Amino acid sequence: MPDTTAHPRNDAEHRDATDPLASLRTRFVIPDETLVYLDGNSLGRLSKASLDRVQDVVAGEWGDRLIRSWNERWQTLPQTVGDFLGEHFLGAAPGQVVVSDSTSVNLYKLASAALDARPDRDVIVSDANNFPTDRYVLEGLAASRGLELKLVEFDELLGPTAEQLRAVLDERTALVSLSQVDYRSAALADLAAVNQVVHEAGALVLWDLCHSAGSVPIELDASGTDFAVGCTYKYLNGGPGSPAFLYVNASLIDAVRQPIWGWYGQRDQFAMGQGYDPVPSATRFLVGTPQVVGVSLVDAGAQVLAEVGIKPLRDKGVALTEYAIELFDAWLAPLGFSLGSPRDSAVRGSHVSVRHPEAYRICRALIEEHNVIPDFRTPDRVRLGMAPATTRFVDVWDAFDAMRRIVETKAYEQIDPTRADVT
Amino acid sequence: MPDTTAHPRNDAEHRDATDPLASLRTRFVIPDETLVYLDGNSLGRLSKASLDRVQDVVAGEWGDRLIRSWNERWQTLPQTVGDFLGEHFLGAAPGQVVVSDSTSVNLYKLASAALDARPDRDVIVSDANNFPTDRYVLEGLAASRGLELKLVEFDELLGPTAEQLRAVLDERTALVSLSQVDYRSAALADLAAVNQVVHEAGALVLWDLCHSAGSVPIELDASGTDFAVGCTYKYLNGGPGSPAFLYVNASLIDAVRQPIWGWYGQRDQFAMGQGYDPVPSATRFLVGTPQVVGVSLVDAGAQVLAEVGIKPLRDKGVALTEYAIELFDAWLAPLGFSLGSPRDSAVRGSHVSVRHPEAYRICRALIEEHNVIPDFRTPDRVRLGMAPATTRFVDVWDAFDAMRRIVETKAYEQIDPTRADVT
Incomplete structure (x- = not known):
């Protein structure tokens, strides 16, 4: 005993x-x-501020102000909440983060944009034990484009290391997509070291921050990260299935395009003109009408943490x-x-x-x-x-x-x- | 005067x-x-039931039951609310409708699936004055696949007619994507007649029901529709940016795959296994974690109308x-x-x-x-x-x-x- x-x-x-x-x-x-809740990394708890906010958004902004709220509050929510997350949790200067869609859809958009930016390369590298949706999304992209998805076996307690990646990456590598914190072991990868090795190979890097955002300091700009996605319903307390965020490094925004050409990425959106002409900012990574209630809850939950x-x-x-x-x-x-x-x-x-x-x-x-x-x-x-x-x-x-x-x-x-x- | x-x-x-x-x-x-609100076709009003429901979902299901609600209530929400919309508003038998993502993302998923199902054809046909996001999404798909997007000028007061389409469609046509109700004129297309002409040409059809769902009787099954998408924040009163629905005809579900291979479309999801193996049902058109608050609000809003x-x-x-x-x-x-x-x-x-x-x-x-x-x-x-x-x-x-x-x-x-x- x-x-x-x-x-x-x-x-x-x-x-x-x-x-x-x-x-x-x-x-x-x-x-x-009396409940011992040790699953806040799967679904974070509800803040009192979120409960107030959802009432304000639903009864006030929707019920009372109706369509007027689009001009008064909602139209730029994905960008303002994105910038807020960037400042307080992601180490990202304004203009690089938006809150929209799900992590999986964002991963698809950014991985696709990255592959388009490396048209002469034909290998995607990821972790054989990466979170399933990451692997499936990359597998689908590889299948549709005739690329190879190389899944590397990393030590579960070490996670993806720059050293091990250096041996795998070469001039065929277009994209390396990894999770910063392993969803099983919590192994925390070294963003800057991995980014450097990926860039030395001429490839682009896309990080999944689902299990790190809101619990671990992240320096996307300083580490030279190209792309990142992450969910907001874990440590950021955004609520079940809340919209995800995506980050695109400012140096890449104008050079890349995502594959889903929706009207919220369009310049002069309400001209409703012919021909897709994406906004020259991170707004081009938006697609459909923003999930107002969801994005508002992300904002409310994250603000409580940002105060600390x-x-x-x-x-x-x-x-x-x-x-x-x-x-x-x-x-x-x-x-x-x-x-x-x-x-x-x-x-x-x-x-x-x-x-x-x-x-x-x-x-x-x-x-x-x-x-x-x-x-x-x-x-x-x-x-x-x-x-x-x-x-x-x-x-x-x-x-x-x-x-x-x-x-x-x-x-x-x-x-x-x-x-x-x-x- | x-x-x-x-x-x-x-x-x-x-x-x-x-x-x-x-x-x-x-x-x-x-x-x-005293407010004369004539924009319910852009953002429908808030029902009292929705106000109660959002409180139940946020305070009760999220705040109190926490992660347990996934098993107790949330895991099948996209399908149950989809079936509900199918029964009351879309003329669709169970198992063909799910509520997820935005209209634009759903249009991308289904148009891509349809194009994959017609690999030997190289033309997409749509309406030159279709809602912008529809045109942009199709334009992006055409550009990435080297297809031609043929935009037809229809009479604004007639909308897309079977007769005019018959003259345009041929053995090169893979997909015809149109809106049932014109967002400018409200011209209402004849689903069954258009579907027949499209099918005679060997092509597939994808309808956007944004401006019809909840205000016009729709018979997706009886009209022989292949695919449809639509938003829920207009006549269905789902709230700002609420998740959209998609419909895939039962006869096509097992034969087609959408391009974004997310874990919510995976068979035996929590085995977290290797290799994407999509569920043999409309669930395969889901991608990321469902937007619980949003889908619940769709349900609450639509239920008020379904009673009538x-x-x-x-x-x-x-x-x-x-x-x-x-x-x-x-x-x-x-x-x-x-x-x-x-x-x-x-x-x-x-x-x-x-x-x-x-x-x-x-x-x-x-x-x-x-x-x-x-x-x-x-x-x-x-x-x-x-x-x-x-x-x-x-x-x-x-x-x-x-x-x-x-x-x-x-x-x-x-x-x-x-x-x-x-x-």
Whole structure:
């Protein structure tokens, strides 16, 4: 039996009491204080400001002002909220980020634009274990254009490294598309180092920031990133299926075109003229009518975090994940778990995966018996997301204590092993 | 001076008093009863049910249930709301409609799928005056594939006719993409007749239903339609930038693939496996994570209309547009206006355009001096949308009376003719 006396719950309580971000949690709607929610990296919590904002947008801007709101507020929302994300979370100067569509659609648009910009090259490089939608989108583009999609096996705990990529890239490489934070292990890639290797090979780079935006400081401009996409419903608290963002480096905007020529990318849009003539700005990456309610919720959620700033959020994320690994070592390692995340916080995002052959049933037991919500990730990972804005140290303690007890007592054996969807 | 005594306002009041749908207006949020809102075909009004629903979805499903709502409610929203629209508004049996993305993105997906299904043909046919985003999307697809986009000039008051198309289509035609209701004139195309001509030429057809869905009975299955898209923020009252719908005829679903291979179209999605393998249903036309708040608002708005049914809504729309034309003939024709819409309600959607060289300044005067909201459509159209659910006969009377007075007194001369965006 692991020794639990060395890690009493009041130690976690003390960490919460001295946490400089503790009060941030009060800005969120938390109907059940006993719920241990460790899935904010899949769906972030609702802020009170978002609840107010959706009422303002729906009842006021839509219900009362009706079509007038397009001129009064909505027409430039994708750009103003994009610039806001760029300034506070992405290290991007104004004019390079817009909020629109889904991550998958944005990835398609930007990957397609990048491939058009490298017409003499015929290889796309990605991570064999990249998030599925990234792989599928790239696979579809490769198939339609007769290109090769080269999927590289990276070490799950290291993620994509400049060194390993250097051996793979060559004059055939058009595009390298990777995730900054691995959705399984939280391995955090080095943007600048990878970008440099990609550019030395004459290729373009497209980053997926879904698991980093809002939890890890990102410097898109300073790192020389070409393209990036990311979702807003995880650490940015934009709500279920909220619109995604995309970034195009200012040096590329005028030179590239995306494939879906919609009217929101058109110069002099309401002239409704003949011939597509895209705006000479990031607006050319918009397509259809902006999702007003969705973009407004992204704005509201992100503003709460921006008041604090990404640096303190990152510090809290590091403290939470370090505490999780401390408890892992003390309690779970002796019970047959292995750590599925990097030990060094400098190369780790804001979640921790622990691996166990019975991970699926452990997840179900956590949910059904302990009011703890983790995420199961096939085949053997219990993924625990520490959203810096709302996760407490006692949440980490309670979750690890529950896992310890579930495995010690083999309580998971009571759970039907037939897998249902766990999102 | 036109004779106004023959058309007193109390005649309009009488029509409202005897309107069987009059009470439907009470189901909507109407903060300003003096506002004459004739732009419900650009942005439909907010229903009270939608206001309740957004609170339930945001505070309840997101704020309280968090990630659990994916399994409890959200995972199949695009399909269930799609089937609902199919049953009540589109004449489509279950399994052929999903709600996702924007109209432009859906048009891109389906046009691309159709072109892939006709690889030996190299011409896309559309309307030279089709809504801009449709033309741009098709132009982009033609450019990327080296195809010809043939834009046909149809009579604005007739819209695309089977006869005129028969002369244009041939063995080179891969795809015909048209709007059912012309966004300028409201000319209503004959789906079945056009579909037959397209199919006789061996081509596929893709309809844009933006200006018909929710106001005109549509029979996608019975008319033999191959593909359709449409927006939900006009007559369906889904809210600003709400997600669009797409329809693929059951006979084609398994045979075609769309170009954006996202994880929501993947079979056994959470296996997160290698290789895109699309679901053998309309689900394969989904891409990224569904816009939950947006799709829920589509559902709420459409349900209010579905309680009444499309047939009574259409009858009301016809009565409103006929009344508008009656007032046009009496008051506006003598003042130099021309009618920009068909006179026969059988071939007219639910809006009426009146044309005048000073249309832009007349629109501004209506908005600024008369609390009437029309839509300006370049270069000389005042477009008046009669949303059957919320437009009153007195709204029509007030708008036409205001236009009459603005032109009689030349009040529009006080308005700056410099055009700003009018959406």
